[in-house]
Structure formats: C-alpha cells, structure tokens
Amino acid sequence: MRDFLHVLWAVARRECVLTVRAPTQWLHPVVFFTMVIVLFPLGISPNQAALSPIAVGVIWIAALLASMLGSERLFEADHQSGALEQMALSSVSLYWVALIKVFVHWLFAGLPLVLLAPLLSLFLFLPMNEVWVVVLSLLLGTPVLAFVNAIGAAITLSTRGGSVLLLLICLPLQIPIIIFATGAVKAFSEGLPYEGYLAVLAALLSLSVVLSPVAIAAALQVGVQNR
Amino acid sequence: MSFVLEAEQLCVDIDDHEIFSNLSFRVSGGQCAHITGPNGSGKSTLLMLLCGLFADYRGQYRWRCEDETLQPALLCERLIFMSTKSGIHEALSPEENLAWYAALMGVRLTAKQRREALARVGLQTGFSRPVATLSSGQRQRVKLARLGIAWRPFWLLDEPFTALDHAAVADLETRLIDHAKAGGLVLFTSHHRLAHIRPNVKIQLAVGGILSSENMDVGVQG
Numbered sequence: 251m252r253d254f255l256h257v258l259w260a261v262a263r264r265e266c267v268l269t270v271r272a273p274t275q276w277l278h279p280v281v282f283f284t285m286v287i288v289l290f291p292l293g294i295s296p297n298q299a300a301l302s303p304i305a306v307g308v309i310w311i312a313a314l315l316a317s318m319l320g321s322e323r324l325f326e327a328d329h330q331s332g333a334l335e336q337m338a339l340s341s342v343s344l345y346w347v348a349l350i351k352v353f354v355h356w357l358f359a360g361l362p363l364v365l366l367a368p369l370l371s372l373f374l375f376l377p378m379n380e381v382w383v384v385v386l387s388l389l390l391g392t393p394v395l396a397f398v399n400a401i402g403a404a405i406t407l408s409t410r411g412g413s414v415l416l417l418l419i420c421l422p423l424q425i426p427i428i429i430f431a432t433g434a435v436k437a438f439s440e441g442l443p444y445e446g447y448l449a450v451l452a453a454l455l456s457l458s459v460v461l462s463p464v465a466i467a468a469a470l471q472v473g474v475q476n477r
Numbered sequence: 478m479s480f481v482l483e484a485e486q487l488c489v490d491i492d493d494h495e496i497f498s499n500l501s502f503r504v505s506g507g508q509c510a511h512i513t514g515p516n517g518s519g520k521s522t523l524l525m526l527l528c529g530l531f532a533d534y535r536g537q538y539r540w541r542c543e544d545e546t547l548q549p550a551l552l553c554e555r556l557i558f559m560s561t562k563s564g565i566h567e568a569l570s571p572e573e574n575l576a577w578y579a580a581l582m583g584v585r586l587t588a589k590q591r592r593e594a595l596a597r598v599g600l601q602t603g604f605s606r607p608v609a610t611l612s613s614g615q616r617q618r619v620k621l622a623r624l625g626i627a628w629r630p631f632w633l634l635d636e637p638f639t640a641l642d643h644a645a646v647a648d649l650e651t652r653l654i655d656h657a658k659a660g661g662l663v664l665f666t667s668h669h670r671l672a673h674i675r676p677n678v679k680i681q682l683a684v685g686g687i688l689s690s691e692n693m694d695v696g697v698q699g
Contacts, residue, residue: 253583256580256583256585257580257581257583259580260577260580260581261577261580261581264566264569264573264577267568267569267573268566268568268569271568272568327566328566330562331562331563331564331565331566331567332560332561332562332563332564333564333565333566335525335530335560335562335564336558336564336578336581337581338530339528339529339553339556339581340553340581340582340583341550341553341554341581341583342581471532474530475525475530475531475532475533
C-alpha cells in the first residue's frame, strides 16, 4: 500500500512540476476565459439590461471552450517521449495515472476559472446573490469537462490532426453539463428549487471520476501500442 | 533463480502487412540475445510484444521463473524495458527523471544513490539541469542510468548503443555481459558491430518475414 501511494505521489509530483515549468499550457485557458468574458460588454453593450440575462450562459460557454484548450495535448508529450510506455509497465495501473493527470490538469487549468468567475461576473452584471450558485456549478461542472476532454485526448492520441475529432467526441458529451449548470442558476434566480440541478451535476462528477479513467486507460493502452 | 523466455510461433501483422511470422526462440537466464534485422523488420515491435505492450499478435510467449510462468503483473516487477523513445521528459533534470522512474519501479532512491546511478553511466555533472540542454549522447546515458536503479532479471533494450561514444559503448557492452553473468537475461537490438559481447542467441528478422533464430550455445564472453 505504501509503495502504491509512493508511485501515485511520484506521478502527481512530476505532473505538478511539469505544469509549473510550462505555464503557457495552463495560462492559456485562464487568459482565454478572461478575455472572452471581458470582450462581451465591449462587443454587445455595457448595460445591465443587455448583459444580465445572458451572463450565466456566457460564463459557462467560455468555461467550456477554455477547458478544451490544451486538453488535446494532455497525454501527447508522455506518449511521444515514451513515458506512457513506462507508466503502462509500472506496477500501478493506468487508471490511477489517468485519474491523477486529469486532476492535476484541472487543478491548474480548471480551478482558476472557478476562482476567477466571481470577479468576472461583475463585468456581466450577474446579480450578486446568484454568484455563489454559478461558482458552485463551475466547481462541480469543470472537472467533468476535464475528464470528458481527457477521454477524447486519449482516444485521439495516435491520430494525426485529432483536434477536430476531439471536438466531435467531446462536445456532445458536454452538452448535458452546460444544460444542468445554467439550469441551476436560472431556477435559483426564479426562486424555484435548484438543488436538483446541482445534484445531477454532482452525480455526473462522481460518475466521471470513477468511470472515465477506465475509458482513458483503455485508450492509452491502445495509444501505447500504436507508436 | 533460473529464468527462461520462450516464444513459439509468434506472428505480427500490422494493417494486413506481415511484420514477422512463425518466430520461435528460447533465451534463458545468463544469456544475451541479439535481435538483428533491417529497419522496419519488427525489432521494436518484438520487444514491445514481449513486455506485454503489444496485443495484436498470434502465437505464444512465456516468461518463466523457476518453472513457473510469470503473470503480466509479476513480469512488470521483473523487467526493465528501454524503447527507442527516451521515456525521459525534457523539462525535468536527469535526477528528477531518475527519481520518477525509480518510483515507478517501486524503489526509493536517496539523492546520493541517484547521483551514483548517473555517475555510473558517465554523467558526472549537470544533475539538475533540464534534459533539454543535454546532448543526445548524454540523454541516452540518462536513459541507461535506470539499469542501475535496482536489479531486475530481464533487460529488454531497444538500440541501447545509439548516440554513445566509443568508451560508453564498450562500458555498456561490459555491463550487459556482467548482467548475463549474474544470471540475468538480456535481449537487445543493435546495428552496431559488437566488440565484446558474443550473443548466445541471435534472432534474425527480415523484411518480408524470412527469419531465423540461432542458438550459439556459447558462454557470454568478456
């Protein structure tokens, strides 16, 4: 058990060190997210009547697109350098490796979006009392986006020009998340019960944490074989 | 402990194109096997297949230890596989790469042990510089440093002599011989003319599937 944790720790630490040393990879989604939201008031019109109704939608669409940036390269470096082969040959299954890699990726590229959302919602005149529901929905929803993107990244690993394929695979799977997330905020603003929407998001999150590494690991195994 | 690798009638097709077929050979502990063949004849594929990373094959192979067939999970704990890919990350230093690799092998190394393993392959300085700043020969040495982390009976090395200078090639040859003498089993591919190693088994692959395996039945010579 201690050896098992030692390996997981080593994989996690390596991921963190590599992410810190290549800041563009995780700064890109954060900057993109910020830019899109800041450009909306400039592009439409900076008044409350126009922006307030679309605020939640804009934040979520920006988060969804931002989460796709860079995710196609999630396993690419390890695949090309052969590190993936070595991890496949270690005593720890690729399931755990995938889980850790996606989690670390979300920590750097997803969590900042959640933390920036309250600040950026000011640009869009999001009512103050709705901010915490948006943040909660992002907190539950963005990890699911990261896991779905990782499945796509693993499947398209050994294809050339897989980023279009990645979009086609991932976007349909991400539609339910955006529906339930924005639904929660709408229900809250209308004084309707909103807990159900968040519960569905939480259920999707639990499912994706447990099950998506199975798909990712299987796809990575195939990727290792197709050099 | 006695180790044996047996392959029977191995066939691999990639995209309906036959890479090799009916390949049978036997290598036992204390022996070196040299896999030769022109580019594209399936040397790397064969090594990947033998360590369980390549699933599309027909035929059988068995790794045995004391007459017991090793299951894949146990095999992982017994082998070191070095593919032509580096397996090292350019943004990490040699020391960090080695620490990560040791952890994957289930070994904890102190800083001193890491430096010793690197010094043994001739990397005396630059432990903490990113690998990206090293020359290709030095990267190859970082790769080879993993051989010194812990004793594993099975070594599967794909082109281990690439980019090494003459002294390092001679040194590595001695190392392979020593490993075989200690009871280990070495399989390697190489296009180099070997100065010291007399492989016990030669596995000859050819484009188009003509091949032979020859058991030389001589001791590994130093």
